[in-house]
Amino acid sequence: MLFFYRILTILLWIPIRVLSLSIPAAREFFRVRKEDFVRIRSLPDPDPARKVIWFHASSVGELDQCRALATVFRKRKPETLILQSVFSPSVRESQLDAFPADVTFHLPLDFPWAYGFLFDKFRPRTLVCMAWDRWPNLLLSAKKRGIRTLLACAVITPPAGFLGKKFYRCVFALFDRIYPSHLSAEKNFRELLGQKAEIRTLGDCRIDTVIRKVESNPGSFRRPNGYPFPKVLLLASTYEECEGLFLPLLSEPSLNDFAFWIFPHKTDPARIRSILTEVSRRTENVRLYTSGPFEAANARVVVFDVLGILAFAYQAADFAYVGGGLHHRVHNVLEPAYFGLPILTGPKIDHSPEAKELNSQGGLFIVKNEKDVLETLSLPSERLEKIASSNRAFLESGRGAAERIYEELEK
Template structure:
């Protein structure tokens, strides 16, 4: 069956590639994806020449984009502590992932994954010479997986999900993905339900619930509050609403809702998603019209008091700012999708966001448990803010649920790390089959 599907895949892949090239004439993002790979092998060869060639073990991590890489980051950091001299390569499918993380610390090499032809796969894997490939969540390219296995690498699928209605489970497609999934030596799933479906649907034996390493990352990051240390004195003893990654539509509801419930000891910190000058000027106009006084973090005065709204017009503050919050509002829920909810929930505070959460499992689960509240309009937001600002018991109860949600899901990094170390992936000798 593997040979059959490999033949079918490589027969139709050139047709797929031709369609992608035609589409790239009209879609800049697709064109950028292809253009980024134009000199891939020449660039890779130049980069590898600058690195020691005897580095072992050799770990290759593939992530489709930024989100999947964020799942891998705590694994890479933890592994580095055990194998500081190891070679760690990260590949991306997307332009956004590569551009955002091409200078990532703890890695020796970051590059695009080549177009998935047999020749490219053979050349690429021969250059990387991985002992282990960890594929995060999804993004399965048959030729590269086959070649990695053929050249002796151990294959691990981490943070794997398999919904009951997944395309992988449809007739015919299921047969193809059975070939894909049986290439992996180990599968770490996100949940027990995912593990059950992988075993039952594809006959996989070495499947274990691993969880999501991002939970470990947000816990680790929550311990670092140096960036906001100078602000703590201003907000001690106050009830603080931090609106993180807010867009104009979020702010159009936040400002009047907060104004209507604000008491003497209540504070607002706004962290707009877009910090370009024109957006900050627009936000300042909105604050003036709503009757707020404010200051910006970039020009904070010595006389600043927390009675004023604080605008964060610089990057790098948000995750730590939630440590000052009593309540968090997360933007994006009235746009494409809500932004990161875990960065706030880790501090044990109630979380509020709009209804567009279909791409965020944790946003759905937090709301179902009571650790988060979904609002649909300004009236909803005003009501929940009034409740949380005036009812300490309700605020703490919701916050405790949010904090517990994160705490109970940590440990994925340790499970994956233990498996790597059991393979001998902290020793200098090659681990190839």
Template sequence: MSFIYNIGIHLTHFGLKCASVFNQKIKKGVVGRETTFNTLKENLKPNNKTLWFHCASLGEYEQGLPVFKVLRDHYKNHKVVLSFFSPSGYEIRKNSPIADVVVYLPLDSKKNAKRFLDYVNPELTVFVKYDIWPNFLKELKHRKLQAILISAAFRENQSFFKFYGKPLREALFAFDYIFTQNEASKKLLESINYTNVTVSGDTRFDRVFSQLNIDNSLDFIQKFKQDKLCIVAGSSWPEDEILFVNYINSEVSKDLKFIIAPHNIKASQIKHIQDKLSVESVLFSEKDNKQLENAKVFIVDTIGILSKIYSYADIAYVGGAMGTTGLHNTLEPAVFGVPIIIGTNHSKFPEAQEMIDNGGMFAVSNQMAFNDILNALIFDSEKRLSSGKTNSDYIKNNTGAVTKITTYLKL
């Protein structure tokens, strides 16, 4: 089976090369991986002490960041190597202050694993959630280098737990310890006789909870919102945005303000939203030349400020679950104590179902359902406030994963 896996890696390399001709995102990854070893050679010396953090993409980076920060602070004399597999992580966080070197992780061949670890030789390796690379992990184990997996989440239908999943299953045993998000994941690991496991919870709760300790003020958002009720649509896709456009155009209330932060900030998509609106809108990119208080809709055509914008929300909508792209981060608005609306395609996001069960989140499948719950939250202040509080309580009650992990590491 290992032979088949390694053949598959080489076929993947060939497939990505071919696909990169037609897809810019894939091309960035292919080109970026070709520079990895030169980057490591230029920035690391044989006598450097190092830590290695690996994340599949941006979401896993945000998830691991609370732990990364503690390790960065504790190991002040170590160099930190941060690797990503996806361009969406690397391109946004290639200048991350928690790392000395940021690279694309090469494809998981035996040769790449040996060469990578020859350069990095990490005293501690931290993988986040699920990005399991057998050859890299086996090489770590062979060299007796410590590795842990944090915020792990497993499902019964994954290859680790199938008869054909031996290479991936063996890779799990390369981790000295695994910290899972939930009891179900722990039991799945125990079913394959992996016992160095603890339910720590999800480090994302610690990550979003820390947002309350920073300055979240944005003067231009305050100028736009004034004292009006504000509904924020975060990480929206076209299927989400049409719900908002239809609702806004119906002019249910002239006292409402809307902020739309699309996942896709390409100019064509932003223009499409503006063209569909029958009310005055303003873009982030033109905020300095507009009377913000006169606009009904503020469209965020930039990245990096959504978590602060949520602090101005009275009601939040989080995109991704109305279609099939995957629900975006619902914990970010929840920490600010606001009720949240999402689509119904959220089965892979247990925190969403928990917040729905708590009464702080509402899943809708169509325009009518969206209108009904949004109106209920707008016009019933008691419902709005109580629903929001259940969300902030939920976040607070689920923090503590970072402490469990750092206690194990004896920091």
């Protein structure tokens, strides 16, 4: 399977480069990687005696996992040279600039020849991928050079069909060790790779990042003074599909005491205007977060057109909806769980072990229609108290995952 994968990637090289000439996003993809290559090539070679570790994150969520680990290394072994790569364009340059690593860059496309200059220049002792990320040619290049390969905070989605399962088995077998985020994921990995595989559940170190973030600014976000709505439904990381489900509920009489706070996944001007237009068709009681002092706000619907405050805003809400699960995959559910909120999301949670665990424990609810939403928002207070305790306990049980993974990496 891996042989055919390598051949396929070679054959795709020319078509991909040709297509990139006419697709702006593809041109940008290759531009940033070319700039990274030039910058890295100009860096001095590290001291051969210095320990080098390479963390790779696919996107923003996995970068949070890497941040927790990198923070531990900075504290315990500050002399370690840390490399941090990312793949998704959703990772902003400011996030990379603020990351506690010595060198950051965007991962090249997974061609057999793509990684040689990185391995030869930095000579890392360990390559750590996060969650579900498994680039076969990257792992093969590392194995060829005797570099230890690990998958931390590991999750696995069910492979499709016989060939999918066979491919999964070949690729995940390239990792020397796998550290699942939860016991349910460990079970799935063992079913795939067998009982002799080096697999041990150590937790999700993104929990450490979430806890550190929210505990660093306790009480930093509050409801407006004299706010006329006793309950707040916070809609996080929303897409059009999410608003299509929730905005009609503005006319639902049983929710008259609910305010709707909307945090769209993207906050570009066109997206914000679109949301305001849709809300205004149903109510005039709407405002932008930045339209004036929030402390004096009294609008029922608030559209948040800024980034960086969502994690803290959960503490002022009563219920949280987390977007992505209606059409693609659910976003981060750990932050609302930390504050003990009942969590609503769509059915696409298979990639997220924390969402599945919270769902199995009764603190996360799958909603597909208005009826599902109304049932969840009308839960009795006794049930809500149990959910708050359960969701907080789930976060506490995961505290310290980064330290546990660090100890394993140092063995």
